[in-house]
Amino acid sequence: MPQINDLVKNNQYDFIIGSTHVVQDGLDLCVNDFFEGKEQQEAYREYFEEVLYNVEHYDFFNVYGHIDFVNRYGNYQNKKIDYALMKPITDKIFKTLIEKEKGIEVNTSGFRYGVGGPHPAFELIKRYHDLGGKIITVGSDTHKPEQMTYKFDIAYKMLKEAGFEYITVFDNKIPRFVKVF
């Protein structure tokens, strides 16, 4: 998208999070139209397909944000993603990111949205690690000052359990690996 490339080229950022909020036919995930008439896991799969398309086609970002946050939305009773079913596509997403020397964000806003954990969930954090992922940032998607670093202690525990030794921070888009746990 030329507008994004211009914006990134003409301004200085320490790091950029890419994320998917709208699917290709223009439907915003937080508006329930996207889910209407769709079988739950099929809707989730369509979202992950869109993420895959984006990570394959765009390069302006350093990490991909809140990769599984689609489970915040949709009027389903049990908002669980079937991660085993999604594995072929989430593996492709991670492999593409790793190949492109990009990373993922662990976004603790999931705790605020009642998902019971960060985005992505532990399963995906671990899988990203096991596929060779090294670049991983932690963010709280803060909308209010008091949300800053919310539940970072739990996110750090999860990262450690998944096998990470460092989190990543960026200066002028160059990754630096920091030991925080």
Ligand SMILES: [Fe+2]
């Ligand atoms: Fe977002």
